[in-house]
Amino acid sequence: MTVSADRITRPAHPARPTRPAGGAPGRRRGRFGVHAFLLAVSLAFLAPLLLAVYASLRPYEETARDGYFSLPSRLSLDYYRQAFSDSGMGRYFLNSLLIAVPGVLVTLFLASFTAFAVARLRLRGSMVLLMVFTAGNLLPQQVIVTPLYVLFNKVPLPYWMSDSMTLYDSLWAVLAVQIAFQLGFCVFVLANFMRTLPQEILEAAIVDGAGVWTRYRHVTLPLCRPALAALGTLQFTWMYNDFLWGLVFLSTGDKLPVTSALNNLRGQFFTDYNLLAAGSVIVALPTIVVFLLLQRHFIAGLTLGANKG
Incomplete structure (x- = not known):
């Protein structure tokens, strides 16, 4: 028994959903915003620790004269040895x-x-x-x-x-x-x-x-x-x-x-x-x-x- 090729019906392919225009860029912008927010919060929490590390590497005379947010003339580990x-x-x-x-x-x-x-x-x-x-x-x-x-x-x-x-x-x-x-x-x-x-x-x-x-x-x-x-x-x-x-x-x-x-x-x-x-x-x-x-x-x-x- 033979079946003609004309009688064979193939299932129709389902229509692929169309991606809304601008969807991917919107998700990327949202993800970038979340990352920027998390980075800002992390820096806010780490700021005191980073300032302590920065101050510990500078001489006290320099920070007393120029302030803690000034550029250092030199950095050293002398305070760590002295503290220990x-x-x-x-x-x-x-x-x-x-x-x-x-x-x-x-x-x-x-x-x-x-x-x-x-x-x-x-x-x-x-x-x-x-x-x-x-x-x-x-x-x-x-x-x-x-x-x-x-x-x-x-x-x-x-x-x-x-x-x-x-x-x-x-x-x-x-x-x-x-x-x-x-x-x-x-x-x-x-x-x-x-x-x-x-x-x-x-x-x-x-x-x-x-x-x-x-x-x-x-x-x-x-x-x-x-x-x-x-x-x-x-x-x-x-x-x-x-x-x-x-x-x-x-x-x-x-x-x-x-x-x-x-x-x-x-x-x-x-x-x-x-x-x-x-x-x-x-x-x-x-x-x-x-x-x-x-x-x-x-x-x-x-x-x-x-x-x-």
């Missing part, structure tokens, strides 16, 4: 790391385990517990400075933990306050993130005989790695940059964190602000390095769920 040596930043950097690194690790461990219990174990009153943790972040830190000062002067510590024999004037005091204040925020974020994880994964682990610790350590934590990385970056930045608690609870100069030790660069009758700017840039470098190292995980943690419909 005059303030003894090596010791103070160690103090900040002794507070920030254990504080981040302990906070993330306690917060992740608490969030797992609240979000996955179906405890009675879990929502009330989560509200209590969240409400702690609404309390201004300055309100409890005096009660904590009195309390820490009465809490005894062995000599090998603190030479003051009390919790006051020890790194343990600053570490305890940092963990207590940051715990609520981390529990709130991790609990909401854990609720988005598939329940079937934990049900399969229960069928296989996994206990609570196994479900937490080997099932839930690996899935929360982006959120933990984002929180770890934020927590390290907040604990490292804290100025208040080290100034209130530490009276010995050698125990101060590096942010509080910047006062050592101030003179009694005269302050070289270019030297102070160099010290501030040095103090900010660790947080920048941590963010650059964890940038991929940090951005992934912030954008989780953005594409879920």
Whole structure:
């Protein structure tokens, strides 16, 4: 049986939609406007930092004579060497790391385990517990400075933990306050993130005989790695940059964190602000390095769920 070619009908091609005239240029202009706006906002945020870096590279006599917005005659790194040596930043950097690194690790461990219990174990009153943790972040830190000062002067510590024999004037005091204040925020974020994880994964682990610790350590934590990385970056930045608690609870100069030790660069009758700017840039470098190292995980943690419909 043969079919003539005349009887074969081909489907008509659908008409291609016509692009409106001027559409692409309009989109390009809109995109250019968005980029220009973002660039302006970024420069506004970076302007103080860029001015501090610029001032730290110039002699104070030159900026005092010509102003900070004048053209430099020469640039040097002398202030950075002087700031690091005059303030003894090596010791103070160690103090900040002794507070920030254990504080981040302990906070993330306690917060992740608490969030797992609240979000996955179906405890009675879990929502009330989560509200209590969240409400702690609404309390201004300055309100409890005096009660904590009195309390820490009465809490005894062995000599090998603190030479003051009390919790006051020890790194343990600053570490305890940092963990207590940051715990609520981390529990709130991790609990909401854990609720988005598939329940079937934990049900399969229960069928296989996994206990609570196994479900937490080997099932839930690996899935929360982006959120933990984002929180770890934020927590390290907040604990490292804290100025208040080290100034209130530490009276010995050698125990101060590096942010509080910047006062050592101030003179009694005269302050070289270019030297102070160099010290501030040095103090900010660790947080920048941590963010650059964890940038991929940090951005992934912030954008989780953005594409879920």
